[in-house]
Amino acid sequence: MFETMLLVVSVGLNAATTYTEAGPDTGMASPVAQAAIAMPVPEPEETGLPEPDTAPSAKTAPAVAPVIEAEPVAQRVAEPQVATGKFTTALEVKPILNATRGNWITLREYQGQDLVYVTHLWAWRCGLLEIRIGINGNTPEIWPMPECHMDQPTPGAILDTDGLPYRGYGLGSVALIEVQLTYDDLTTAGAKYNRDGRLVQ
Structure with missing residues (x-):
């Protein structure tokens, strides 16, 4: 009797182990597989954040700097040459400055400085557009001139309010002085001087 019961249990266990996900012999899915197939796939949770946009757009395109055209420089115009x-006017002062080129500048040592004077050029400035001075081979730079005093008998007079007609440099430092003039008729002239004030070119 006991042996008969063991046989029944053994047969039941063998029958249970023959079930697979595909069924024992019928090709049907097992209850576990059927439950897995019937289970719905959960939808992705909404986070409230916008979906990433991988398509290129104008917003992400690199900005192109606008082209800025330089303003044209105003061209100088020759002034009427009427005595x-x-x-x-250049018509009146040019002959004088040409004849006195040796006096365009003066170098003076004073109180521990080299003082470069342009007094002579200031006196005849009313026929000039520009004075440029270069020291020791450096590029000549503009030296401002006072306005002409057209309400005075002598417009080129140097008044106390016109400032000082010189610049100071280290004592003994000035070896070469270059002068470039532009007249109001747009012609130019130039000269170079050594430390003694003598023309070298």
């Missing part, structure tokens, strides 16, 4: 008798 006024007051030496206010």
Whole structure:
């Protein structure tokens, strides 16, 4: 009797182990596989954040700097050359400055400095557009001139309010002085001087 019961249990266990996900012999899925197939796939949770946009757009394109065109530089215009008798045009002052080139500048040692004077050029400035001075081979730079005093009998006079017609440099430092003039008729002239004030070119 006991042996018969063991046989029944053994047969039941063998029958249970023959079930697979595909069924024992019928090709049907097992209850576990059927449950897995029937289980719905959960939808992705909404986070409230926008989906990433991988398509290129104008917003992500690199900005191109606008092209800025430089403003044209104003062209100088020659002033009318009419003799006024007051030496206010190139027509009147150019012959004088050409004849006195040796006096355009003066170098003076004073109180531990080299003082470069342009007094002579200031006196005839009313026929000039520009004075440029270069020291020791450096590029000549503009030296401002006072306005002409057209309400005075002598417009080129140097008044106390016009400032000082010189610049100071280290004592003994000035070896070469270059002068470039531009007249109001747009012609130019130039000269170079050594430390003694003598023309070298």
